Amino acid sequence: xxxxxGQVIRLRPEGEEEYIRLHxxxxxxVKEMIxxxxxxxxxxxxxxxxxxxxxxxxxxxxxxxxxxxxxxxETQRWWGVxxxxxxxxxxxxxxxxxxxxxxxxxxx
Numbered sequence: 001x002x003x004x005x006g007q008v009i010r011l012r013p014e015g016e017e018e019y020i021r022l023h024x025x026x027x028x029x030v031k032e033m034i035x036x037x038x039x040x041x042x043x044x045x046x047x048x049x050x051x052x053x054x055x056x057x058x059x060x061x062x063x064x065x066x067x068x069x070x071x072x073x074e075t076q077r078w079w080g081v082x083x084x085x086x087x088x089x090x091x092x093x094x095x096x097x098x099x100x101x102x103x104x105x106x107x108x
Contacts, residue, residue: 015085
């Protein structure tokens, strides 16, 4: 069964141009790992210093796949570049960088 995710984070004003530039050419190994970890239809939107991410997960074990992604060397380097450009919302959970959003409507 496919799971849908919506997430939000704030983009630091001084990091906006760099973040957008980096995402025009995401590193190939990072994109491969995203697909290998069963994330599909991954999109990131930008508006007024906020980023909204949407993706679908079609794997069997989300937590294991996310640990696999987090252990991936190129992804770690990518995160080292992009994470300083963002700041979590004050309402993000203790284990969240991107804050997970609650889905309240879906039309299929």
